[in-house]
Amino acid sequence: MVAKLKRYSFIFEELVKRDFKKKYKRTFLGMSWSVLSPLLQLLVMRIVFTQFFGRGMEHYTTYLFCGNLIFSYFSESTGQGMSSLIGNAGIFTKVNVPKYLFLFSKNVQALINFGLVLVVFFVFCLIDGITFTWKFVLLLVPIFSLMFFNIGVGLILSALFVFFRDVQYLWSIFTQLLMYLSAIFYSIDSYSPMMQNLFLLNPIYLYIRYFRKIVIDSTIPSVWFHLLMLADVVIVLGIGCWMYKKYNTKFLYYV
């Protein structure tokens, strides 16, 4: 495993560099967009939703930002990861390189963007009067598991995308639906306990809720909550790896 990592580290670095360069090609602000666009999104949401939901909720901006932060990372990572295999068809049909590298490269980019926005998020927390506790260290748990969750979803999507290009349209509709179901700008407190439990089936909601619990409530989620998160990651990562393994030498028939 280590030998393999070493062997492919050079090509991986080059792929990451290439993807970065291509992403910010011909943009005036370059990488600043990665911070700017979620912030602008936040601003829009803040202005719009404060009128409906935010009244009477403490730290509504932070509440909103938690949701936005997690959700943008998820949607960026998976949306861009989807085309990673097709986009590199010219390479993997000619050279024998591990195909997951293309997805990882895209994921690195999304992760760096997420990191930048996370820094801004902490600044906002400070402004919003949030007290920082040692519990903030635990934020690494949802971050890492979301990272693996995104890789899993990316593997599944990029494989499916090779077979059916419809996937991109279906996925964009699905992410939109998921966004409304992730309680990004509203609170689920007024729903019945039954309904509230249904929200836990949404993996993205779990990450958002974890963030809010730590940052706003300063409480640590239960063990069950952790196990639920872990189960989601294991399932998607398992399916993704299985697909890549099964179709490893068959993708090239479809491109």
Add this chain to the structure above:
Amino acid sequence: MAVLELQKVSIRYITGDFKDIGLKEFLMRKLTHQYHVQEFWADKDVTFSLDRGDMLGIIGSNGAGKSTLLKVIAGIMEPTKGVVKRNGSIAALLELSSGFDGDLTVKENAYLRGAMLGYTRKFMDETFDKILDFADLRDFRDRPFKQLSSGMKSRLAFSVASLVKPDILILDEVLSVGDGAFKAKSEAKMKEMMGGGTTTILVSHSLEQIRALCSKILWLDKGQQIAFGDDVEEICNRYQEFLSRKNK
């Protein structure tokens, strides 16, 4: 010991309706039993072995299964039946100018290609200038790749690949690119590599080139192995005869 050994390698290629159809089409055709996948044997029972320093030329008309065979040797595809044994590192140059990225500079592309061929960064740092010199692209170092002519692109591809010392080197229609001067230079380079012990596999439509370079020859036709041997001259003559008979 043989560096590369193929035993009764057969490759079934699939083509047909699954390509370029959407989800709706797929379901419709499945439901109405209109979904057809054609299978054919791109290569059937190909058997040969190569020793250190051998230079194999593969000949055959279009659709003979040459490129598919190379992909299996390179490990990009799996053989449906049979065994491929490789003893050593392998570098494949299939359709040279693909896999390059038009938005990157010459330098970045060279590094990316080098990485794909399994070089280390250190090796690329050390040899990059040599690569540029060989390809005659010194002045184009930081130009976007898309501004290069197609001949320049393949020159770069060849230069990057030829520096490696793989045990097995695969070249698909490589030497048919570049102008006369570069052709001579690359042929000389290849001879040098063969002398250095690299086993090379070359696909070419130029019999002249095969005669000049190769020590062994494999003739494929519609996936069937017609001939394999070290009597390059004789097999080339037979192939030529076959071609002229076909054209009549």
